[in-house]
Amino acid sequence: MSDSFESIVDAFQPVRPQPGNLPGPAARVILVLCWLAVGLLPILLAVGDVKLAAGTVGTPGTLTVVSCEDLGKGRYDCRGSFAPDGGGAAIPVAASPDSEAGDVTRAQLAPEGDRAVKAGATGVVAALTLPFVGVAGLAFLPYVIMYFLGARRGRRAAVAAGALVTVLGVTGMIVGMVAAYS
Structure with missing residues (x-):
């Protein structure tokens, strides 16, 4: 074997640490x-x-994903509209980045009121x-x-x-x- 090949093989050989090397x-x-x-x-x-x-926390309701903006490199920023089960006006919220515009799903509104999750x-x-x-x-x-x-x-x-x-x-x-x- 050549010296360069041996050094490559040696690099992948597991070396047992000696007591002084820990x-x-x-x-x-x-x-x-x-x-x-x-x-x-x-x-x-x-x-x-x-x-x-x-x-166990938050408000139940329905989330409708309104838009998803491509931020590049596989990242998305999705926005939605949350309609609480108890009625009332729809609340604009952040939706999960794995959503698609037009998705409608059961969701929970975070206590802060800024995002909803499935x-x-x-x-x-x-x-x-x-x-x-x-x-x-x-x-x-x-x-x-x-x-x-x-x-x-x-x-x-x-x-x-x-x-x-x-x-x-x-x-x-x-x-x-x-x-x-x-």
Whole structure:
């Protein structure tokens, strides 16, 4: 083999860290805390949208998407008209960017009155997309903690559980995105 090919192969070979190559205890704690923050943040940020889509907060009604403006690079800004179930004047609101002009759907008006989201099971599943991102991101954290602590027992089970939780998280993300766009 040539030297350049060997260096490319060596770059992709997993290297087992030696005890002296691991980050120090303080860095390990910081890494785990950062990993926790990145994994838990999507879950915490979605609580309001899940409550709204489930109907525990907000005003029920009907959302009619009036317009969607293409902002470029696959981004859209959609506007709609929300008609509350209790009657009254229609309220101009922001609609989900995955909407299309002319869509009419059951929705919940946010307590702030500035946006409306799909209500019911479809809305809840769509709102759960972001929490599933966090679940998938946290899947292998137990294994990493065990590795940092030098635990030998249970690491294979942690890898198997991490793989299972990752599959669950990715599946939830896909189902949520399908629900959001249906």
